Amino acid sequence: MMIKFKLLILVLTMSTVINKMATAENEYTLDTVRETLVRQEDTIVFGLIERSKFPFNSQTYDQNYLQIPGFCGSLVEFVFTNTEIVQAKAGRYKNPEENPFFPENLSLSLVPSYPFTKFLHPGAASININKSLWKMYFHDLLPLFVASGDDGNYAQTAASDLSLLQAISKRVHYGKFVAEVKFRESPQDYEPLIRSKDKEGLMKLLTFKSVEEMVKKRVEKKATLFGQDISLNSSDDSKGKQKFDPSVASKLYEKWVIPLTKEVQVEYLLRRLD
Template identity: 40%
Template sequence: MYFRDHLSGLVKAGDDGDSGSSMVCDMVCLQSHCHPFLSSFGPWFLRDRAQLMALLTYEAVEAAVKNRVEMKTRNYGQAVRVTQRDDRADSLHKVEPSLVANLYCNWTMPLTKEVQVEYLLRRLD
């Protein structure tokens, strides 16, 4: 009902290019959805770090987040030219977007999952 009736009347179809806000909203939704689900399991299941990590790992979601981070870096990480004579052709971006996306994918997301696993394990103590 929400998507069919309400959302279609509030927004235009398509991509508005504001990936940053979408990413923040996605994270809030995922946290509010996953936290009650995982914390409702019994202690016999929660003691297994590998199973908890597997529950927190969604490769399709992580790939989508990585793509979003790269797109946001491309949009907001561009080198600004102060003058028209400033024709630095060596780099269009301050930082290579794929580097930021890989850093996020290989460091930020795994570390976030490790913190979530640690939180759930300590909650049982």
């Protein structure tokens, strides 16, 4: 009787393990990752609109503006660093979808670990291009859509930068999941290129111009819709007026989000067979 009971427990345990593995395998498919990427577009577009409410506010980025003992850097760096420290303690960066901008400053998580799906190859953790995103954001993107000037809302400006940059970072680094899904669907196409370290060949295999054009048009349309002034009065002249240039969203994806996502995918695939 005891032996039968132990066998029953063993069968139930194995069944649970198999079900968890099946769930993990089915959690990420081409359809589910596409749905996630589309939802992330909304967050990024809203982030662009929110940041556009403030002028450039150069003091936010002035290394000499802050006078905080023990800290050297700009206000935006101060906000990013301390926010990430708190979020790390709360367990944010235990999620493989999240990548910090200042990993060297992070503390250990203080909350119980959630059993996130072990879907990615272990080498994925070392792929973090946030330093490049940081430079792109402040040197190239902001001047495209933020008005010059100063309204004194430096903390609010830094908070908007934080939300938008984190959203862009999540979208770009989600390329790891896209690459893993594509690899699992067609390993025979990817393995020869990976073994030969053919970055150019991998980039060609990952590039679908028609899909990229569709994404750019979609984010611009979203920016057009989300960025309109809405009025319940049909005779209101301000109805449909744009408070944000929707072409900025398309340019962001064309010049940076899409190329950098593919860069992450290539870097991930090059580690996939290690």
